[in-house]
Amino acid sequence: xxxxxxxxxxxxxxxxxxxxxxxxxxxxxxxxxxxxxxxxxxxxxxxxxxxxxxxxxxxxxxxxxxxxxxxxxxxxxxxxxxxxxxxxxxxxxxxxxxxxxxxxxxxxxxxxxxxxxxxxxxxxxxxxxxxxxxxxxxxxxxxxxxxxxxxxxxxxxxxxxxxxxxxxxxxxxxxxxxxxxxxxxxxxxxxxxxxxxxxxxxxxxxxxxxxxxxxxxxxxxxxxxxxxxxxxxxxxxxxxxxxxxxxxxxxxxxxxxxxxxxxxxxxxxxxxxxxxxxxxxxxxxxxxxxxxxxxxxxxxxxxxxxxxxxxxxxxxxxxxxxxxxxxxxxxxxxxxxxxxxxxxxxxxxxxx
Numbered sequence: 001x002x003x004x005x006x007x008x009x010x011x012x013x014x015x016x017x018x019x020x021x022x023x024x025x026x027x028x029x030x031x032x033x034x035x036x037x038x039x040x041x042x043x044x045x046x047x048x049x050x051x052x053x054x055x056x057x058x059x060x061x062x063x064x065x066x067x068x069x070x071x072x073x074x075x076x077x078x079x080x081x082x083x084x085x086x087x088x089x090x091x092x093x094x095x096x097x098x099x100x101x102x103x104x105x106x107x108x109x110x111x112x113x114x115x116x117x118x119x120x121x122x123x124x125x126x127x128x129x130x131x132x133x134x135x136x137x138x139x140x141x142x143x144x145x146x147x148x149x150x151x152x153x154x155x156x157x158x159x160x161x162x163x164x165x166x167x168x169x170x171x172x173x174x175x176x177x178x179x180x181x182x183x184x185x186x187x188x189x190x191x192x193x194x195x196x197x198x199x200x201x202x203x204x205x206x207x208x209x210x211x212x213x214x215x216x217x218x219x220x221x222x223x224x225x226x227x228x229x230x231x232x233x234x235x236x237x238x239x240x241x242x243x244x245x246x247x248x249x250x251x252x253x254x255x256x257x258x259x260x261x262x263x264x265x266x267x268x269x270x271x272x273x274x275x276x277x278x279x280x281x282x283x284x285x286x287x288x289x290x291x292x293x294x295x296x297x298x299x300x301x302x303x304x305x306x307x308x309x310x311x312x313x314x315x316x317x318x319x320x321x322x323x324x325x326x327x328x329x330x331x332x333x334x335x336x337x338x339x340x341x342x343x344x345x346x347x348x349x350x351x352x
Contacts, residue, residue, distance in 0.1 A: 017076070229241045242273075250264070251263070271290055321339050
């Protein structure tokens with residue numbers, strides 16, 4: 001027998017619409033053999049109705065396929081348009097532009113930007129942009145490719161920045177002596193002279209959203225921050241100086257489950273005095289201390305957040321296997337095989 005299907009797949013208001021355009025089956029030949037004492041009698045009846053039996057099989061198969069495609073269409077329509085990342089943000093996975101079909105792949109483009117869980121920020125218009133598919137996977141045997149534009153990462157940094165999540169008060173560090181003016185007496189003598197043996201806080205706040213840049217084989221981030229030195233005097237917090245920082249880091253990515261996780265390594269940084277209430281500061285003496293603070297406080301804090309990962313837009317019930325990450329101009333591609341999770345019973349449902 002032969003079974004033929006013609007399907008249409010299109011983007012309908014941000015969801016996928018699966019249409020059954022044509023469906024049919026053709027039983028070329030059917031053979032039914034009966035055994036038993038009176039099989040010679042029934043075999044004649046079966047042979048007489050062979051054509052009708054074949055036709056009934058064709059109709060049953062066509063009905064089953066039609067029902068299965070309808071169920072699959074309902075499942076595609078029910079796919080979420082937001083994927084929660086944490087308590088404050090979601091990933092906008094609304095489909096945009098037309099579905100790309102070729103002899104070897106089916107391509108989809110989603111909005112992909114970070115939004116508030118209760119969306120109130122404007123979302124960039126990615127409709128009608130030129131699709132950059134197919135994804136440049138080095139291994140053509142990979143089953144799936146997912147491309148993330150650097151705009152995805154920059155939308156996340158902008159969202160967290162606007163929500164005022166990029167401000168930290170540091171009161172615990174590995175070298176706790178640096179949070180007392182005595183630890184600075186040879187670096188900033190006037191600080192120790194004015195506030196001898198006073199405890200301190202460091203306030204770190206980003207002055208603008210971090211900028212992520214992806215190029216061939218390299219991902220980096222530029223972070224612009226202000227570090228304010230606070231002196232604690234009884235119940236009063238006294239800001240005494242502020243240092244502007246420009247931190248340049250390199251991003252490292254890997255796949256954990258179905259999440260893209262990352263970490264940042266320090267490449268270089270520049271610093272300048274923004275203001276001071278304790279006179280001029282010798283920045284060349286302060287620079288090694290600030291380098292240590294970035295390496296032991298700022299980066300571990302940032303990497304703890306990044307280690308939670310970004311959920312990749314993959315159907316529930318599947319898991320990535322043998323994934324590789326490819327960096328190109330302004331894009332990151334994840335090329336991977338996929339496998340069923342043990343709990344995935346969805347696709348058997350479509351053909352039952």
